[in-house]
Amino acid sequence: MARVWIDGPKFCNYVEDDKRVLGQVVTIGIEPKWQAYDNTKLNKSKTTALPIGVFDTLAEAKAAVEKIHESFRKKLDDLGQAIGEAIGEAKFGE
Numbered sequence: 001m002a003r004v005w006i007d008g009p010k011f012c013n014y015v016e017d018d019k020r021v022l023g024q025v026v027t028i029g030i031e032p033k034w035q036a037y038d039n040t041k042l043n044k045s046k047t048t049a050l051p052i053g054v055f056d057t058l059a060e061a062k063a064a065v066e067k068i069h070e071s072f073r074k075k076l077d078d079l080g081q082a083i084g085e086a087i088g089e090a091k092f093g094e
Helices: 058-092
Strands: 004-007 011-015 021-028 033-042 049-055
Touching: 011 058, 021 049, 021 058, 033 058, 049 058
Parallel strands: none
Antiparallel strands: 004 011, 011 021, 021 033, 033 049
């Protein structure tokens, strides 16, 4: 399943499948601001998801969550490629 946003009036969840909520944005205050969270990491006190920051618009908050997870996905892809190349070299380098 592709990563998608499930939007609500006060919060939105960035999900990868029906079990993994990767990030969340929540409206805060009287003047709507948006607090973004990375749900894959804990805050320093290990009590809630890691806050990413407060943003003026929903679009900015969503972009921040997406950027974190796209960066992580790229690192995993790069690692997978490096492992694949190392295995290939080990097999064919004999």
